[in-house]
Amino acid sequence: KQEVTQIPAALSVPEGENLVLNCSFTDSAIYNLQWFRQDPGKGLTSLLLIQSSQREQTSGRLNASLDKSSGRSTLYIAASQPGDSATYLCAGTNFGNEKLTFGTGTRLTIIP
């Protein structure tokens, strides 16, 4: 059974810093990995999708990488802004199985 862990559970950094959020998974048969953002009381917004044949994806100030051999994915946020404050969730699907397994989330606070 795939298990996904995110460390740390919470992170506070000053505005302007670059930061990395980590995601670890137990089953290297992970197929697709997706990063989401969730604001308090809101739904999940998809940030980046790394498909099975890819190793990384970029969108604006965000870059996500996937290393299946080590069981890790990272989300890099450049030049952080207060508007980046939210909970970030990683989630993966396994080959032949569309079910999404979620990580525990990292609550990010950017200090102005």
Next chain:
Amino acid sequence: NAGVTQTPKFQVLKTGQSMTLQCAQDMNHEYMSWYRQDPGMGLRLIHYSVGAGITDQGEVPNGYNVSRSTTEDFPLRLLSAAPSQTSVYFCASWRGDYGYTFGSGTRLTVV
């Protein structure tokens, strides 16, 4: 392009009442699913469907029922609401090259 639409956004039920949470998507995705999100428990899969007429149970299916008569709609029924079903419910659709798209959620309170 609306994506995934959930209604209602908020609902209060009395124990024992039944209700249906509505979910509709306009992306022609075959795969749809329902999750519940609880503090400290994360998101857990309730039921899912790989296409019209096909549904299956997820991790926490007890007390919930689903059907899928069309590609667009995937309603979730609470048969007899219990306080343990107080949660935020998310509907999602998926396509392999597109990933998951989630609705904005339904916040349900059972008293």
